[in-house]
Amino acid sequence: GKGQYRHFMQKEIFEQPAVVGDTLQVFVNPQSRAVTLPDLPIDFAKVPRLTVAACGTAYYAGMVAKYWFEQIARLPVELDIASEFRYREAPLPDGGAALFISQSGETIDTLAALRYARSQDQTILSVVNQPESVIARESDAVLPTLAGPEIGVASTKAFTTQLTVLACLTIAAAKARGAIDAAREAELSAALTEVPARCAELLNHDEAIQAIAHDLAEARDVLYLGRGAMFPMALEGALKLKEISYIHAEGYAAGEMKHGPIALIDETVPVIVMAPSGPLFDKTVGNLSEVSARGGQVILITDPRGAERAGEHAAHVIEVPEVDPLVAPLLYAIPAQLLAYHTAVVKGTDVDQPRNLAKSVTVE
Numbered sequence: 001g002k003g004q005y006r007h008f009m010q011k012e013i014f015e016q017p018a019v020v021g022d023t024l025q026v027f028v029n030p031q032s033r034a035v036t037l038p039d040l041p042i043d044f045a046k047v048p049r050l051t052v053a054a055c056g057t058a059y060y061a062g063m064v065a066k067y068w069f070e071q072i073a074r075l076p077v078e079l080d081i082a083s084e085f086r087y088r089e090a091p092l093p094d095g096g097a098a099l100f101i102s103q104s105g106e107t108i109d110t111l112a113a114l115r116y117a118r119s120q121d122q123t124i125l126s127v128v129n130q131p132e133s134v135i136a137r138e139s140d141a142v143l144p145t146l147a148g149p150e151i152g153v154a155s156t157k158a159f160t161t162q163l164t165v166l167a168c169l170t171i172a173a174a175k176a177r178g179a180i181d182a183a184r185e186a187e188l189s190a191a192l193t194e195v196p197a198r199c200a201e202l203l204n205h206d207e208a209i210q211a212i213a214h215d216l217a218e219a220r221d222v223l224y225l226g227r228g229a230m231f232p233m234a235l236e237g238a239l240k241l242k243e244i245s246y247i248h249a250e251g252y253a254a255g256e257m258k259h260g261p262i263a264l265i266d267e268t269v270p271v272i273v274m275a276p277s278g279p280l281f282d283k284t285v286g287n288l289s290e291v292s293a294r295g296g297q298v299i300l301i302t303d304p305r306g307a308e309r310a311g312e313h314a315a316h317v318i319e320v321p322e323v324d325p326l327v328a329p330l331l332y333a334i335p336a337q338l339l340a341y342h343t344a345v346v347k348g349t350d351v352d353q354p355r356n357l358a359k360s361v362t363v364e
């Protein structure tokens, strides 16, 4: 049941500290804080390239992972939407590995992508939430998310547990490839171990986010902007808002703004900027001030340092704890989910069963 919550989606958002913690326990030894994966049928030191395919929110988890694998593990990644990948007959490298991400493990396009990769002699890994599913059965190795049953059609806890598994996989790959030293590994594992506590802190901002959602509910169009691993988070934030509130929303790489979307900006368009302080922050602040100069209403999601430096350009600031860049996407997911959730509640839509959508897409 929903217990004290009004919707399954809300309950599932609030379960995230617990289920991310459960998922971490599978991969991180609490004493040594070392990441240990189950025995994998591949040697990350030798894999020439990782192919990743998935749909929807699971695809955005894969896109975050592409940034991680490439930056942290120095492992080249090819990422595609499963419905495209299955038909584009991409050549895949000898000795390559392919990774499929799916909550249900039953998504038809993801399964077809997996079977294509199998036909090309790739080693198949999957990140799935349903261990009894067909994608799990057809994989050489399964990395489970322990999100528990996800009832709300909009994916929340499945997404953050996917990110948790993918972050562990990144650390293991980085170690195998000699891309990080023991000190950095310890730092990354420690940052991951602290995610459940940081998520719980963030969930305490629920009421402040609810207040902002009242403004958002008035909008016809909403833009989400991010750079680096925050770009897929912007795409995910926009997907969450559109699917449950039916407000038109788009995610963009912040640097793409001036290549087109800035033409849309006026005082009626809220722009949600997801920007942790760090090396890319000043660039994103540049985009943010361009938006506010055109009357755009900026909702800035950042950490305390970012808020101090750029808060003046924003109509609202949502503060997220400052964390290692590896784990930032896990935290920024939460305000994006809460904004979408509360906006949908204000609009009175059917949050758990949005129109036209099914929880798992088993036909093309």
Ligand code: F6R
Residues within 6 Å of the ligand: 055, 056, 057, 058, 059, 101, 102, 103, 104, 105, 106, 107, 110, 153, 154, 155, 156, 239, 240, 243, 359, 360, 361
């Ligand atoms: C969005 C959403 C969908 C799913 C997509 C993939 O909130 O739920 O975009 O993420 O249909 O589903 P799975 O992960 O079951 O393959």
